[in-house]
Amino acid sequence: MREGMDAITQAWVDAGLQLSKDPTLKITCPECGKGTLVCLDEPTGDPKQSDRYMICSDCRKWNKVTIDNPVN
Numbered sequence: 527m528r529e530g531m532d533a534i535t536q537a538w539v540d541a542g543l544q545l546s547k548d549p550t551l552k553i554t555c556p557e558c559g560k561g562t563l564v565c566l567d568e569p570t571g572d573p574k575q576s577d578r579y580m581i582c583s584d585c586r587k588w589n590k591v592t593i594d595n596p597v598n
């Protein structure tokens with residue numbers, strides 16, 4: 527076994543990078559390969575940042591990425 531991220535973890539990281547820029551992108555779930563990841567933003571308590579949850583529409587597996595709030 528080689529150290530490092532497995533393919534599923536890598537796919538979540540890639541999804542997080544894409545969805546942190548554009549939450550409307552349709553990204554296939556890294557876990558089941560069937561569902562689409564749906565984004566839900568939650569405040570973190572820090573006004574500059576939010577947690578963006580990425581939830582599969584099919585298997586309900588999820589992950590989150592911290593995003594910078596838009597500056598008004």
Ligand SMILES: [Zn+2]
Nearest residue numbers: 555558582585
């Ligand atoms: Zn899934």
